[in-house]
Structure formats: structure tokens, C-alpha cells
Amino acid sequence: MFPILSVMVALPALGAVLLWALPGGARVRVREIALAITGIELVLAVVLFLQFDTGAAGTIQFSEVYSWIPQIGTSWALGVNGIGLLMIVLSALLTPLAILAGWWEDKDPARRTHYLALILLSEAFMIGIFAARDVFLFYVLFEAMLIPLYFLIGSFGGGQRRYAAVKFLLYSLAGGLIMLVGVVALYFQGPGGEQAFLTDNLTHLPMSTTAERLIFLAFFLAFAIKAPMVPVHTWLPTVAETARPGTTALLVAVLDKIGTFGMLTLCVALFPEAAQWAAPVIIVFAVISVIYGALLAIGQKDMLRLVAFTSVSHFGIMVLGIFAFTQTSVEGAAFYMFNHGLSTGALFFVVGFLIHRYGTADVTAYGGLQRIVPVFAGTFLVIGLSALALPGLSPFVSEIMVLIGAFSVAKVAVIVSAVGVVLAALYVLLTYQKVFTGPAPEGRKKVRELTRRERVVLWPLVALMLVLGFLPGIAIDTLREPSADIVATVSTEEAGQ
């Protein structure tokens, strides 16, 4: 069989090497080359989606297993179920859009090459992580991904970027290294041998309760930092404020999903008993994230920080859905991971376009744009409404699924989280009001309307949210079985006790 997943990991990685190796003269066309590579990647992702057998969405498809380091039991093992599939599609979709969104960012071809190569490298790692079926491979990619991101944040962006990059790196590294202890410990719980780290060989392990709980915590901490959950979220606003909007869009919309993806496919699937043991506490933190993120978002003047805090809030809802362990809530959380990518990706892009025009992210510098650039205002409004989960747009479907699904098991949590949804209306509409209504500030009477390139970036995302808002079945069909499997793992564990 054609090793499509390996190709999808290798293509952007080789593309990055190609960009760096290009001679100076050829660097004029570097953006086109990068866009073409990510375009091919997107086509491959669409092929992957069409070839995927939705009838068997719970089983691992496109599976590839090659021996990598047999001495420590690791394999180059890739494969996707419905959840991984959607995340790969999301990564492949957002990367070319991020390149397009930042088309004019760099004047210097060398810097531009560097930036695009790092973006391609991140894409390779992202897709590798979502496809990894081997815990060691997952971990290696999870940590290695920090290097391109570190340089993306630290080399490109504004003011405090070095501080932000180091903060990001140290947070992630701390989480990652603690996870490493968990990974090593898991090895000794597992069957050993040359394929000791295959995820399939690590499910349903007979572990002592204490060992399972400790290893679970080691994994969970790393994912909570990545997701990011209160109280380990503080790196995100710092990074969002300083990094380029395109970088942040990828970071929040796709990379942070690795946190929730890891919780879903590793934490819960490998340690169901411990997950259940920890669920009440995790749900409390999730609810705190929902409310705290929303409250802080309302208080922000910097639009990038605002979007970052809304994400903290939304990630709280995903975590709530995952750890409520009902079919609907898990399905909703997985679907939300996809929708949040579309919505937040679009939000960062559109804020980036605003900043490109005004040169500041400070919301008070804006005003009255509605009459000057109506199309821009309309697009912004729709994207903003998707963030507050307006019915008709896909985030609504997933958010309501999480809340309804979780209601039966965590009533108070759901009721409190619903307040977060109301707060979302506040921060989205207040921002819209400040930026687009009222009088335009002096000297800002002429602003460019949404350009064709910017429409190409934003409108497909809006269209996709609309389509999935009315026909969510397209995506949910691929999520139903994997979610059912996860719920079943947890409930059999419960029944067994």
C-alpha cells in the first residue's frame, strides 16, 4: 500500500530542507515554492479524507509500521482513526492559509526563506504527531517540534519576542521532560520487546493503581501545558502578543490541539482508571479555564491577547467534554477541536490583517471601520460570531454537544460553563463594537478593503464552518466510532471494578 502518511510527514520536512538549500537567486520565488508544497500536502490530506473508510472510523487506517530503534522498542508507526484524520486535515488546511496570510511580512528574502522553512518543518511535525501510533515516536516529535516553534516565535515578531520564546520553551520543556519519565516508566509496565511502544501494545495494561495514576499525571501535565489549561496557560498570551499572527494561528489552532488530542488518545485511552480517578479535579480546572479565560478576554485591550484568552476558555470546554466521558460530550470535544481550529485560525488571521493596516493590536486605536470597509467588517463579524458559537456555524454544534453530553454527569460544571458562553458574546461583540462602529479616529478615514488574497485566506474557513454548521454529519461520522471506543474503554474499566 502507498505509505501516504509517511509521505505527508516527509514532504514538508524535505520542503524545508529544500528552501534552506536554495541558492540566493532562487529565493525570490520562495513563497510560491512553499505554497506549492503545502498545496500538495492539502491535496494529499483531501485524498486521505476521501479514502478514509468512515464505516470503520474507529479502527486505525493507513497503518504503517517499520522498526526504528528495536533496542528500546520503538517503531516508526503511523496510522489514523477518525480523530487523527480530522486533525491532519486541519493542519494541512491551515498551513497554506498561514503562508498566504503572511505573504508580505518579510522584505528580506533570506528571512522569508527562514520563516517559511520553519513553518514547513512545523507542519511535518504536526502531521507526524497526529498520525503517530507509537508513544515514543509521539514523544520525540512532540519535543522536537519545540525547536522550529521556538525560532518562529523568537526570530519573527515584535517587542518581547525573545522573552516569549524562552517562556514558551521552558514551559513546554518542563512538561515534556516530566512526560519523558512517564514514557520510560510506561515501557517497564508494557510488554517490552521490539515493539514495546506501539500504542496498541500499551492499551489495557495490567498496572498497579499507583503506577497508572503517576504515569497518567506525567502525561497529563505535559498536555495541560500544551492545551493550555489554567494555571499553566500563562505562556500563551505572552506568545500570542509577540509572535506573528500567522504563527500564532498555527500554534493555537493546530499545535495546541496536540494537548487535547494527547489527552483523548493517550491519557484516557491508556490509563482509563486513572483518567476516571482524576476527572473530577480536571473538570474543575476546565471550568475555571472556561470562566477565567473569558473574563480575562473581556479585559484585554490587545486583540491578540484577547483571542489567546478566548482560546484558553474554549480549551476548557474541550477538556470538560473529554473528561465527562459520555458519547456525546467526547464526540463534541473532538469535533470542537476541529471547529476551534477553523474559528480561531480565522480570528488570528483577521486580527493580523487589521494590525497590518493599523500597525497596532490595541483595540482603542480603532473605530468606525464598518462604514469604511463593510466587507471586512462583515467577515470579521461572522468569524467573531463563530467564536461565540452562534447557531448555524459549526462551533455551535460542537459546543452544544459538549454541554448537553456533559450535563448528565457534571451538572454544576455545565451550568457554570454556560456562563462562559454568555461571556463569549460579551468579548466578541464588545470588540466588534469598538473596532467597527462609532466614529473613525482622525487620520484613519481611508483604510484598504479586504484584498483578494485576504479573502482567499478567510472565506474558505467561513464557508467550511457554515457547511459543517448545517451538515455536521460529514465530520461527526468520522468521530462517532473513535469516541465510542474511548467511552467504552473507560466504562469497561468502571464495570470491572
Added chain:
Amino acid sequence: MSFTTPEIAWAPLAPVIIVLGAAAVAILLESFLRSPETRRKVQLGVSLVALIAAAGTAIAQWAALEGAGTVVLDGMLTVDRQSLAWQVLIAVFGTLGALLFAARTRAGEEAFTPLGSVAPGSTEETLARRKGLQVTEVFPLALFAVGGMMLFTSVTDLIFLFVALEVFSLPLYILVALARRRRFLSHEGALKYFLLGAFSSAILLFGAAFLYGATGSTSYAGIAAGVASVTGVDALVLAGAVMVVVGLLFKIGAVPFHSWTPDAYQGAPTPVTAFMAAATKAAATAALLRVAYEAFHGLEWELSWLFWAVAIASMVLGTVVALVQTELKRMLAYSSVAHAGFILVAFAGFPDGALSALPFYLASYGVATLGAFAVITQVREKAEDGTVLGEATRLGQWAGLGKRSPWLAGAMALFLLSFAGIPLTAGFVGKFVAFAAAISEGGWPLVLIAVIASAAAAFFYVRLIVLMFLTDVPDGQEDAIEIDHSPLARVVVIVAVAAVLLLGIVPGPVLAAFENAGVLLLGAAG
């Protein structure tokens, strides 16, 4: 008392004999070759040939070895796969070190003083420099050191352990003192290294005497048997064992026996630092493994507190003190102290896995260290009139290096990431196997401390990366740094980069080789 000549099986000793023989020949060459230029070329050639031949012979023996291994010199030496693996490693470090020893700047400046015996700053020194004298004795000295280290890895007798220790230590003391620039610093480092080294040798010898008194034997097998059987002299056995271990921990550079490292690392000519950091640690680890597993296995429970305490102290102190260093070589010295702690993490509890994990760990640490110091030799200070001075080792001087010389800075970043243990570098696989060995014997609290130390250590590695890539050259400092292009140093950097990536991405074959080397020693120790 009659003396019977022991039967010596010479063939298994071939790698060591090649190196030590070449060293003896090289000494003779010193007297017969007049021109410093010819001497340098010939000495480099002799060293490279000898070291590569030794590595080749060791590999051939390793491949051809049947059964557990060979006992040589009435049990004084054991040549088995474990010792051969270490010998290959040390010979490789020696080869890379020799290349660095011979590297010269574009202006033809060497790393070593023109004449070691004259006082710094004296007229004689100026004359020697003008005359173009060269201390080419560094090559035979390095060969002696390598030979001693190779012997050190296969020793199974305390007397011989001491002899081998001195064989490789004495040349190192001299080498440390031979820096061309900042000679007082170099002398200071060498003196500290020598005094503390002599002290630790004495402690080791004292411990050996205790053990002989308690068990009546100096051979590892005899001590192991004695430990198991003797009663009533436990205190003597324990004191002896602790003293022998302390003597070796000194060479590894673990806290509290580390105080020579920063001064010796900083003062020594950078090529010597590179060689010493990589090879001494490897040799001492090999010897510690062997003495612990073969002689003191019965004392595991009594000794484990020592290893735990030293490991924790090394990791914490090495990391914390490295955080506040502003001098690059000192920073790497403290980072090496922290790495000594990581080595001991794998070692605590005497897991079988350490026998294959530690050679890999030291291989990954050694290549990254050699590479990092090779990069340091390439970054030079420049005076206002354009003359190139010594190495720029203040951290601030490295600001903006990534823009000036992206490949060199990139290589340095790779070595630092490997030290920090980031995946896809050799350092990560090294840490992984070391931690796995520790956890297999229940050492997970130690591993937890180790990962926290790693996270903190990442901060100062990353700080240098930030300086190189994300900081601009300070105003007015644009011409203060000169990037040298020494082909020999570049070769070392390239080899190290390749090795770090190879060991990080496809470590399988090397891990398999060391695994094969790890099992057999225990068989031999039986």
C-alpha cells in the same frame, strides 16, 4: 619467595600496545626531527595512524571475540566486549582530539605555547615565539593519555587501576598547562588539577590498601569473593570501597569532587579541554562500572546511598552554578558536572542496563563536547587594529553569531540541544537509555530530579542559542569578533554534527553494538 614470570597474552592487548608504542616512537621523533613544521606534520600523522589503527584493531577483536573475553596478566586485565567498546570510544575521541591539537588559526597560531618551560611574558617567550618554536610533545603526551585510558577501561586489579590512572593523568596535567594565551590561568588550572588529582590518587591507593587488608587480594574477583565471605572487618571493606569509588568520582568530576573542573576546563588550551572532557569522563566511567560491578557488587546496598547523594548533588549544583556563569568554558565545565550526575543516575542501583546505556551516553556526550569546544576554537576576539587574539569565551561576545556565521552557530546550537537532551539528537537517546536503566531498578525519584535538572539546564543552553540567533550584535562590536576557518577544526565540527544527528535519529546499530558489549561483562564477572 620465588618469582614466576606471568604468562602474557599479547594479542588481546594489541590496541593499547599500538597506542603506547606509537607514543614511545613519537617521543623519539621529537629528538630526531629538527624543524618544528616537519615535526608537527609527522607527529599528527603518527598519532592519527596509531589511533585509527588502535580503534580498528579493537573493533576487529570485538567482532572476533568468542565467549566472555580474555583474562590477561593473571587477571590484572580483562579484555572483553565491554572494555573493547570503551577502547574504541576513547580512540575515536583521541583521533578527534588530535585533529584539534593540530588545528591552527588563519594566521598560523597554535593552541599551545611555543615553549612550555619559559615564564609567561618573559623575553625568552617572545624569542621562542619569534623563532616559530612549537611544543609538538603534545601529540605523544596525548597518545600516552589515550593509552592509559584504554588500559584503564580493561583493568581488573586495584594496583593496575592505580598505574593506569597515573599513566593517563600525568600527561593531562602537563597538557592543561600549555595554553598559548592566558598562561597564568592555564598554569593555575593545571596546578589545581594536579594537586587535587594527586590527592584523589592517594585516596584511591589508600582505599586499595584497606581492601587488601580486609580481603587479602587486590584483584576484583578476589575482593568480590572476600566481600561475600569475610566477617568482622566490614568497616575496613566499606571504607576501602568508598575511597576507591571516590578516587574515580574525582575523575568523572562529580560533586563534591568537581572543584578542579571549572579551572582546568577554562585554563587548558581548548583542544585539551575538548579531549579531556570527552575521554577522561568515558575512561573513568568505564573503570567505575567495572570496579562496581565486578568487585563491589556485594556492597550494592551499602554503596547506593553514596551514588544517590553524589548524583543528586552533581545534578543540582552543576545546573544551578552553570546558570550564573558568564564564561563559556566554565559554563560547559559546570554542565559537565551536571552530566556526571546524569551518568550516576544510570548507575545507582547497579542496573544491568547501565552497562550498555553508559557507553552510549558517553559516546553522545563526548561527540557533542568535542564539537562544542571545536566551535569555541573558531570564534576569536579581534583587536582594534585587526589582529586576531584568543578565543572569545565571554558569553556576550557570542551575540549575533548566528547572523555572522549561520552554519557554525547552527552546529553549536545542535550540540547544545544535544546536551539539553532534545529529541532527534544523540543526547536525547543517551538520556533515555540512561533513565530507562535507572527506572528498571526503581530509581525513579532520581530520574524525576534528573528531568527537573534537565529542564533547568535547558535554560542556560538556550540562553546561548538566544544570544547567537535572536540577539543582534551590540553596536560598535561589529568588528570585535573574527570567525576563524581552520580546516582541521571544521572537520571535527562536521564529524561531531554527523555523529550527533546519526546517534539521535538512527541509534539502532550503535545501541545494538553496546548492548552486545553490556551483557558479556556480567558473564565474565559471573
